[in-house]
Every structure is written in C-alpha cells, then in structure tokens.
Amino acid sequence: MNQQLFLLVLMAFIPHSIGVNYEFSLEDERVTSDCQNEPPETLNIDGMFDMSNMNFEMAEDGVTLSGYKTVVWDIQPTDRVELQGSVQHYDRGTWQPTTLNMLVKNICHVLFDKKQMWYNAYSKHITNSAHINDTCFRVKGSVIEFETYTISLEFGSGMSLQSGRYAIRLKFRAFDKDGKIRPNEICFEIKGQFSKKSFG
Numbered sequence: 001m002n003q004q005l006f007l008l009v010l011m012a013f014i015p016h017s018i019g020v021n022y023e024f025s026l027e028d029e030r031v032t033s034d035c036q037n038e039p040p041e042t043l044n045i046d047g048m049f050d051m052s053n054m055n056f057e058m059a060e061d062g063v064t065l066s067g068y069k070t071v072v073w074d075i076q077p078t079d080r081v082e083l084q085g086s087v088q089h090y091d092r093g094t095w096q097p098t099t100l101n102m103l104v105k106n107i108c109h110v111l112f113d114k115k116q117m118w119y120n121a122y123s124k125h126i127t128n129s130a131h132i133n134d135t136c137f138r139v140k141g142s143v144i145e146f147e148t149y150t151i152s153l154e155f156g157s158g159m160s161l162q163s164g165r166y167a168i169r170l171k172f173r174a175f176d177k178d179g180k181i182r183p184n185e186i187c188f189e190i191k192g193q194f195s196k197k198s199f200g
C-alpha cells in the first residue's frame with residue numbers, strides 16, 4: 001500500500017499551474033505491482049518498507065492514511081539514494097513511454113525541502129521528521145511515522161494528458177561511498193486511470 005508514494009511521484013511529475021484538473025484512480029487495492037523484465041536481484045516494495053502498520057482508508061475525497069512504516073531496505077546510512085520515475089501509457093494493447101520522466105539524484109537531501117512538490121503530499125506529514133531527515137530510507141529498522149491525513153488524488157496540470165490507463169514506475173537505487181551501485185535495487189509500479197475532472 002503506497003498511496004503516499006504514488007502521490008509524491010505524481011506531484012513531482014505534473015507541473016503545478018492553472019489548467020485542466022485531473023483525477024487519478026488506482027487500478028487495484030494492492031496499489032503497487034512488481035516491475036516486469038527486471039534483473040532477479042531487484043526487489044519490490046516489500047524490499048523497502050514493512051507497511052503492515054500503515055492504515056489506508058479510501059474515502060470520497062481521497063485516501064486517509066495513518067500509522068508508521070518500517071524501513072527494511074538493507075543499505076548503509078552513508079549511501080546516496082537515487083529515485084528514478086517514469087510514466088507509461090497503455091495504448092492499443094501495449095505500454096508506451098511518455099515524456100513524464102524524472103531523476104532525483106539524492107532524494108535524501110531534498111526529502112524535507114519545502115520547495116519540492118512532494119513536500120505537501122508526503123514529507124510534511126512525517127511526524128518524526130528531525131530523525132528521518134537524517135536516516136531517510138537508509139537505516140534498516142528505522143520507523144517513519146505519519147500523522148493522520150487525507151491525500152487528495154486531484155491535481156491541476158498545465159499540460160494535456162490523454163485519459164486512460166497509466167503506470168507510474170519508481171526505482172530506488174543506492175550507491176555506496178565509492179559511488180558503486182548496490183545490487184538490491186527497488187522497483188515497483190502504481191497503475192491507475194487518469195481522467196479529466198468535471199467542474200460544477
């Protein structure tokens with residue numbers, strides 16, 4: 001269950017501006033699915049967090065979440081963590097790439113940066129932020145606590161998106177102090193439908 005991560009990515013991809021409002025509805029209750037065609041050592045979401053203490057409630061205006069998640073990813077506190085995101089669109093039976101791609105070289109440096117688009121949707125609601133600012137996703141066993149909050153799955157966009165089925169792919173990769181990539185990469189996808197929101 002990773003709605004908050006999904007929103008983090010969504011906010012990062014879609015520039016805030018006045019325009020059409022879109023809604024994203026998650027395709028299935030499990031929220032995340034595994035990436036296809038990845039090397040066998042690549043882990044899914046369960047390789048990063050133990051989510052069993054997070055509570056999600058689907059409501060009319062979004063998803064209300066509360067609780068905590070525990071980092072299970074086995075990397076080192078001094079590692080650099082890179083986040084790669086990409087969005088694919090399902091078109092005539094196949095997944096097609098879109099221009100929505102992003103690369104965050106050091107997510108742990110900017111996790112609590114108020115100027116980042118994921119701040120309001122995600123980081124702001126972490127109650128033990130002073131601690132997580134330091135440990136980020138890098139210390140196995142550390143607990144990331146959330147206040148109870150509702151994330152809205154509605155957003156505006158200055159660009160036009162085709163309605164339809166999309167997959168948001170997230171990849172987290174850790175690099176040691178010498179810049180060598182660790183083999184336990186994380187990859188998962190969040191699938192859903194983008195639709196234009198009607199006004200009135």
Ligand SMILES: *[C@@H]1O[C@H](CO)[C@@H](O)[C@H](O)[C@H]1NC(C)=O
Binds near residue numbers: 130133
């Ligand atoms: C996180 O750490 C940076 C750098 O030390 C600091 O400027 C910032 O205020 C910290 N933010 C939080 C939420 O603790």
